[in-house]
Amino acid sequence: MSGYTRGFVSRVHCVNFLLRLAACAAACLALVAPQVSSAQASAKATPLFVLNSLDADVSVIDTQTWKELRRIHTGKQPHHIYLTPDEKSLIVANALSDSLSFFDPRTAELQRTVRGILDPYQLRFSPDMKWFVTAGNRLNHVDIYHWDGSNISLAKRVPTGKTPSHLWIDTKSTVVYSTMQDTDELVAIDLATQTLRWRVKTGSTPADIYGLPDDKTLLVALTGGNGFQVFDVSGPQARLVKEVKTGNGAHSFRTAFDRRYVYLSNREADTISKIDLQTLTVADTLPAPGGPDDMEVSSDGKFLYAASRWAKKLTVIDLEQKKVVKQVNVGKSPHGVWTLDHAPR
Numbered sequence: 001m002s003g004y005t006r007g008f009v010s011r012v013h014c015v016n017f018l019l020r021l022a023a024c025a026a027a028c029l030a031l032v033a034p035q036v037s038s039a040q041a042s043a044k045a046t047p048l049f050v051l052n053s054l055d056a057d058v059s060v061i062d063t064q065t066w067k068e069l070r071r072i073h074t075g076k077q078p079h080h081i082y083l084t085p086d087e088k089s090l091i092v093a094n095a096l097s098d099s100l101s102f103f104d105p106r107t108a109e110l111q112r113t114v115r116g117i118l119d120p121y122q123l124r125f126s127p128d129m130k131w132f133v134t135a136g137n138r139l140n141h142v143d144i145y146h147w148d149g150s151n152i153s154l155a156k157r158v159p160t161g162k163t164p165s166h167l168w169i170d171t172k173s174t175v176v177y178s179t180m181q182d183t184d185e186l187v188a189i190d191l192a193t194q195t196l197r198w199r200v201k202t203g204s205t206p207a208d209i210y211g212l213p214d215d216k217t218l219l220v221a222l223t224g225g226n227g228f229q230v231f232d233v234s235g236p237q238a239r240l241v242k243e244v245k246t247g248n249g250a251h252s253f254r255t256a257f258d259r260r261y262v263y264l265s266n267r268e269a270d271t272i273s274k275i276d277l278q279t280l281t282v283a284d285t286l287p288a289p290g291g292p293d294d295m296e297v298s299s300d301g302k303f304l305y306a307a308s309r310w311a312k313k314l315t316v317i318d319l320e321q322k323k324v325v326k327q328v329n330v331g332k333s334p335h336g337v338w339t340l341d342h343a344p345r
Contacts, residue, residue, distance in 0.1 A: 047108045048296070048339040050307060050314050051078040051092060052331025058092060058101075059330040060108040061314065063339065066328055072110060075099045079137075080122050080294075081336040085129040086149065090338065093120035095137060105340045114152070118143065122166050126173035131155075131191055133176050135164040142167070142178050144194050156194035160187055168209035168218065177233070179206035179220060186220055186231065186238060200238040203229055210253040210262055212277060219275075221250040221264060228264060230280055246273035246282055252294050257301025257343040265292040265306060272306065272317070286322055288315055294336050297343040307334040 047069065050059040056076050060069045075094025078101070082091050089111055092101040098118050102111040121137035125147065132145040132152045142160050145152040163182035169175070175197065176189045184204060188197040204224025211218050216234040227250050230242035247266030254263045256274065261283060264273045272292055274284040286304070290311025297304050297319075304317040308327070312334065316326040 046106060046339060046341045048305065048314075049081060049090065049092075049103070049108070049337070050330045050334050051081060051336035052333065053077050053079055053335045054332035056094075056097075057331060058103075058108075059314070059334070061328055061330075063341070066316070066326055068328065068330065069108075071331065072103075072108065074101045075113070079335045081338045082123045082125065083338075083340075085125055085147075087340075091123060092336070093117075093123045093134065095119055095121045117152075118157075121164075124167045124169055124176075126169045126176075126191065127171055128173035131169070131173065131176075133167055133169065135167055135178055137163055137165060137181075140164065142176065142189060144176070144189070144191065158189055158194055158196065160189075160196070161185060161199070165206065166208040168211045170211060170215045171213060172215065175233075177209055177211070177218060179209060181205050181207060181223070184224075186218070188233065188238070198237050200231070200240075203243070207250075208252045219253065219262070219280075221253065223249055223251045223267065226250065226266075226269075228275075242280060244275070244280060244282065246275075247271045247285070249291075251292075254295040254297055254304075255343065255345050257297055259344060263295055263297070263304060265295055267291045267293060267309060272304065284322070286317055286319075287324060288317060289324065290315060290327075293334070296337045296339055298339075299341045299343055301343050305337050305339070307337045309333055309335065 048061040048063050057071045057073050062069050074092050075097025077096040078092045078094050080093050089102040090105040100114040119136035119139040120134040122135040132147045134143045142158045144155045161180045161183050165179045165181040168177045184202050185199050186202050187199040203222040206220050207223040208221045218231045220229045226248045227245040232239045232241050247269030249268030251267045252265045262275045270289050272286040272288045273282050276283045288306050290308025292306040293309040295306045306315045308315045314328040318325045
């Protein structure tokens with residue numbers, strides 16, 4: 001065999017080897033690519049929910065593109081939203097339809113509708129996962145349900161006074177607190193006996209409640225005022241210990257990423273206050289146009305999502321830059337906001 005021929009054959013073998021190597025590489029990529037694609041799809045599939053109270057539906061938003069993917073009918077006046085303890089369902093409370101809509105928190109698919117739940121405005125599970133509580137805002141009662149891990153059954157309907165609004169349950173699952181927005185009161189209900197423990201006067205139009213981990217201190221937002229009140233609830237009767245100014249129309253709380261702070265939306269002031277939970281003072285103020293209401297914080301603590309109640313928008317605030325970076329069109333009177341990809345509560 002000539003040198004030219006031997007060189008030609010060597011080159012052929014080399015080319016064949018490279019082709020086989022390329023084929024193997026392509027096969028490996030084919031195996032890996034679907035897994036990467038699946039992981040990316042899973043990350044993108046975690047939607048953000050915004051309840052449109054006056055449209056009777058929920059906006060499902062893609063947080064990668066910041067586009068509204070679709071609207072899903074719920075029931076009349078969906079206001080608040082809560083995750084089941086097993087994290088398999090997201091419950092939307094439809095106050096005027098007397099129903100609960102269960103959604104898959106990862107796909108936003110409607111799982112089921114539970115009817116006959118009288119006037120569910122606000123809702124909350126107890127930390128021990130045994131109780132499910134709703135506030136009947138227009139019918140003046142708090143309903144306490146047994147929760148068996150899948151279904152609810154009414155334990156007792158507790159008359160409370162006029163217009164129960166927001167709820168908080170202590171860490172030991174012994175007491176549920178509720179504000180009375182039209183009688184300016186805070187009430188405590190014993191969960192074991194489903195009876196009232198006490199009631200105390202508050203400032204004007206109390207709304208959301210935030211309890212500190214020690215179970216001794218409650219913060220009560222005053223939508224008819226310009227801040228929040230601090231109550232000591234460690235004794236037999238609640239005691240007012242402090243009042244803090246934040247902005248007009250103080251309404252809803254949301255825990256910050258590091259849990260040292262809590263955010264408070266000021267609906268009329270178009271601001272959000274950052275409250276230091278160690279000193280109970282205002283640490284910072286953020287702009288939030290359009291009547292900020294309920295809020296959510298991203299899992300990395302970089303962004304705050306606020307329902308702009310009067311503007312029909314979801315407002316995205318960069319917490320490092322302290323400014324609005326995006327607004328997304330949603331429905332009428334957006335209220336509840338939630339995503340599975342949220343900061344620790």
